[in-house]
Amino acid sequence: MSDKKKDNHVLEEVTTGEYKYGFVTKIETDQAPKGLTEDTIRFISKKKNEPDWLLQFRLKAFRHWLTLEEPDWALLHHPPINYQDIIYYSAPKPKKELESLDEVDPELLDTFSKLGISLEEQKRLSGVAVDAVMDSVSVKTTFQETLAKHDIIFCSISEAVKNHPDLVKKYLGTVVPYTDNYFAALNSAVFSDGSFCYIPKGVRCPIELSTYFRINAANTGQFERTLLIADEGGYVSYLEGCTAPMRDENQLHAAIVEIITHDNAEIKYSTVQNWYPGDKEGKGGIYNFVTKRGLCKGRNSKISWTQVETGSAITWKYPSCVLLGDNSVGEFYSVAVTNNYQQADTGTKMIHLGKNTKSTIISKGISAGKSNNSYRGLVRVSKKADNARNYSQCDSLLLGNQCGAHTFPYIKTENETAIVEHEATTSKISDDQLFYCQQRGIDMEKAIGLIVNGYAKQVLNKLPMEFAVEAQKLLAITLEGSVG
Amino acid sequence: MLLNIKNLHVSIDGKEIIKGLNFSVNQGEVHAIMGPNGTGKSTLAAAITGREGYEITQGEIIYKGQVINNWSPDKRANEGVFLSFQYPIEIPGVSMTNFMRTAINAKREYLGKTPISAKEFLKKMEANKKLVQIQSKLTNRSVNEGFSGGEKKKNEIFQMAMLEPKLAILDETDSGLDIDALRIVANGVNQLKSEENAFVVITHYQRLLDYIVPDFVHVMYDGRIVKSGGKKLALELEEKGYEWIKEQFEA
Ligand SMILES: Nc1ncnc2c1ncn2[C@@H]1O[C@H](COP(=O)(O)OP(=O)(O)O)[C@@H](O)[C@H]1O
Ligand SMILES: [Mg+2]
Numbered sequence: 001m002s003d004k005k006k007d008n009h010v011l012e013e014v015t016t017g018e019y020k021y022g023f024v025t026k027i028e029t030d031q032a033p034k035g036l037t038e039d040t041i042r043f044i045s046k047k048k049n050e051p052d053w054l055l056q057f058r059l060k061a062f063r064h065w066l067t068l069e070e071p072d073w074a075l076l077h078h079p080p081i082n083y084q085d086i087i088y089y090s091a092p093k094p095k096k097e098l099e100s101l102d103e104v105d106p107e108l109l110d111t112f113s114k115l116g117i118s119l120e121e122q123k124r125l126s127g128v129a130v131d132a133v134m135d136s137v138s139v140k141t142t143f144q145e146t147l148a149k150h151d152i153i154f155c156s157i158s159e160a161v162k163n164h165p166d167l168v169k170k171y172l173g174t175v176v177p178y179t180d181n182y183f184a185a186l187n188s189a190v191f192s193d194g195s196f197c198y199i200p201k202g203v204r205c206p207i208e209l210s211t212y213f214r215i216n217a218a219n220t221g222q223f224e225r226t227l228l229i230a231d232e233g234g235y236v237s238y239l240e241g242c243t244a245p246m247r248d249e250n251q252l253h254a255a256i257v258e259i260i261t262h263d264n265a266e267i268k269y270s271t272v273q274n275w276y277p278g279d280k281e282g283k284g285g286i287y288n289f290v291t292k293r294g295l296c297k298g299r300n301s302k303i304s305w306t307q308v309e310t311g312s313a314i315t316w317k318y319p320s321c322v323l324l325g326d327n328s329v330g331e332f333y334s335v336a337v338t339n340n341y342q343q344a345d346t347g348t349k350m351i352h353l354g355k356n357t358k359s360t361i362i363s364k365g366i367s368a369g370k371s372n373n374s375y376r377g378l379v380r381v382s383k384k385a386d387n388a389r390n391y392s393q394c395d396s397l398l399l400g401n402q403c404g405a406h407t408f409p410y411i412k413t414e415n416e417t418a419i420v421e422h423e424a425t426t427s428k429i430s431d432d433q434l435f436y437c438q439q440r441g442i443d444m445e446k447a448i449g450l451i452v453n454g455y456a457k458q459v460l461n462k463l464p465m466e467f468a469v470e471a472q473k474l475l476a477i478t479l480e481g482s483v484g
Numbered sequence: 485m486l487l488n489i490k491n492l493h494v495s496i497d498g499k500e501i502i503k504g505l506n507f508s509v510n511q512g513e514v515h516a517i518m519g520p521n522g523t524g525k526s527t528l529a530a531a532i533t534g535r536e537g538y539e540i541t542q543g544e545i546i547y548k549g550q551v552i553n554n555w556s557p558d559k560r561a562n563e564g565v566f567l568s569f570q571y572p573i574e575i576p577g578v579s580m581t582n583f584m585r586t587a588i589n590a591k592r593e594y595l596g597k598t599p600i601s602a603k604e605f606l607k608k609m610e611a612n613k614k615l616v617q618i619q620s621k622l623t624n625r626s627v628n629e630g631f632s633g634g635e636k637k638k639n640e641i642f643q644m645a646m647l648e649p650k651l652a653i654l655d656e657t658d659s660g661l662d663i664d665a666l667r668i669v670a671n672g673v674n675q676l677k678s679e680e681n682a683f684v685v686i687t688h689y690q691r692l693l694d695y696i697v698p699d700f701v702h703v704m705y706d707g708r709i710v711k712s713g714g715k716k717l718a719l720e721l722e723e724k725g726y727e728w729i730k731e732q733f734e735a
């Protein structure tokens with residue numbers, strides 16, 4: 001997120017006058033040495049001025065991680081990751097500002113214009129100096145004022161550790177414990193930063209929250225950690241990511257997102273993931289191993305995950321819901337697109353623990369090129385979860401005949417009253433559909449974009465409006481050149 | 485001459501279906517093509533509109549003075565060639581509104597024009613819905629999805645009206661229509677007819693030709709046009725049946 005880093009760097013300069021002058025730390029101490037040992041963890045924790053309890057949390061996670069093996073059950077293939085060849089901490093560096101858009105990679109500009117991103121925004125995203133920074137400061141300020149009025153806490157996890165330690169301590173690691181899986185342990189040991197949000201009792205957040213508006217959002221790319229809590233009757237819609245293509249020199253990403261909803265609370269979490277997928281030959285690209293889980297802790301609470309996954313060389317991600325509170329509701333709406341040599345193994349887990357709990361899963365996989373796209377899902381109904389309901393629909397769309405689509409639905413029910421429905425389809429874009437569009441004057445690529453968007457509509461409709469419009473364009477762009 | 489087809493040979497998977505066909509159309513004319521099933525009428529329509537897999541092994545399709553054998557289907561469409569499909573296809577999740585706007589703007593882009601304004605577009609939609617008596621809101625209906633047979637055919641004529649083609653080919657638009665729908669479809673065509681455009685009406689039955697009166701009637705048999713004449717030929721065919729043609733040309 002170099003753009004945001006830059007933006008926020010400037011922002012920091014504007015908002016915290018002293019910071020600028022205090023920024024004289026020597027370069028070499030800004031970066032941890034390569035590799036991962038307890039010393040690395042202590043270094044990170046110290047750099048971030050963390051309290052001891054958090055250091056201990058990290059160390060425990062690290063020691064546990066050492067006992068684990070990288071999972072190999074997903075339908076993903078990649079060369080072994082050398083965890084000792086990674087730099088686990090480096091301070092946010094201000095990017096070199098470019099003079100004009102002429103200096104920006106033309107391919108990137110091309111994508112921007114296809115996405116319909118304004119010139120000003122293009123400059124901002126690609127790190128060209130803009131006069132409009134003051135503008136975005138004022139937008140952010142208004143935003144912060146609105147939140148303050150409702151006593152909503154929205155800040156970086158680091159700030160939350162400093163300013164709201166009790167809340168962080170109370171919730172961190174309660175939904176995704178560091179023992180959960182290999183990448184969760186790794187993230188818990190070395191997480192860099194991320195977002196924290198707390199919605200107080202009875203508050204409906206009047207605006208969509210997105211990291212874009214979070215002050216001090218720098219340095220969150222690689223091992224991001226997000227924690228969202230809605231207290232009784234609270235509501236928030238949260239947006240992660242953006243449609244603009246994101247590059248990062250770090251290949252390995254391992255994020256954790258934890259969500260908690262109390263009685264009658266609701267959280268909607270929408271993601272557009274467009275990390276660098278590698279080139280057409282499959283070289284490079286981000287490995288994205290993400291653990292996202294929501295806990296419907298209270299009665300009548302609700303958590304919805306909506307994701308549009310178009311980027312990354314490897315996607316390993318199963319946003320899940322633990323439906324603990326009676327009458328709680330979990331939803332998962334997903335569009336995952338893979339092209340060229342991309343691989344995605346994604347899906348969800350719906351764990352029904354409370355009575356009358358309901359879950360819905362709508363997954364739309366789209367594979368093109370030589371890519372592989374798997375849906376992997378678990379619906380579990382425990383003994384006590386009387387009258388649990390699940391509806392799952394998993395559709396796969398294939399473009400061409402060199403790609404793969406796979407569905408792995410697991411269902412475990414221990415309660416006779418459960419009703420679990422599963423539907424799955426696999427289809428191809430037919431020549432008839434393409435010709436029909438072409439006969440109406442729509443060229444092949446536009447036709448594919450149109451048909452794919454139609455196919456994914458059920459999910460795209462769940463996204464907040466502006467996000468949906470951008471996501472539609474993104475789908476079309478991702479599949480460009482996939483049929484010829 | 486708007487369309488001039490010379491000695492056309494078309495193969496599908498190496499099998500010759502059109503076997504040396506000559507056919508020409510001027511602006512302002514309505515041509516009917518009749519003939520038994522499987523004689524290559526739809527194949528001809530596919531060749532004119534540039535469908536992949538329909539290989540032109542010999543001959544030329546000349547449209548507005550240019551040989552279009554190698555043009556892409558969308559280029560042909562944007563130059564004014566329209567096909568009302570015998571079997572309209574469903575595109576789930578794509579609303580008719582979105583589909584039409586995309587198509588109109590594709591053509592406008594091709595012609596170097598700016599996209600159509602929302603206001604102008606909606607006006608056009610409403611006017612043409614009336615033309616073919618489509619009552620439902622097209623905004624929330626996916627292309628042909630859940631349409632009855634008759635609705636699908638009306639929808640083809642609706643699209644034709646929206647796109648204002650120069651050369652419209654109607655492939656058995658009448659089959660499966662009740663008399664009311666048939667009238668509506670024919671009425672749509674008659675209102676769109678002008679000195680500038682031309683229609684090629686492929687049909688099995690002379691019934692449609694009571695409503696859309698052709699200037700010329702052609703009989704197709706085994707990949708060729710074997711007989712041409714005026715409106716009377718259609719009546720003659722109706723009377724004598726296709727067996728008469730078969731007997732004549734089987735020899
Ligand atoms: N896609 C196809 N593949 C193979 N043969 C085809 C295909 N389409 C049509 N044909 C064959 O071409 C001949 C002409 O078909 P068609 O043009 O549909 O005739 P008509 O429209 O006059 O009934 C038939 O013998 C049919 O079986
Ligand atoms: Mg036919």
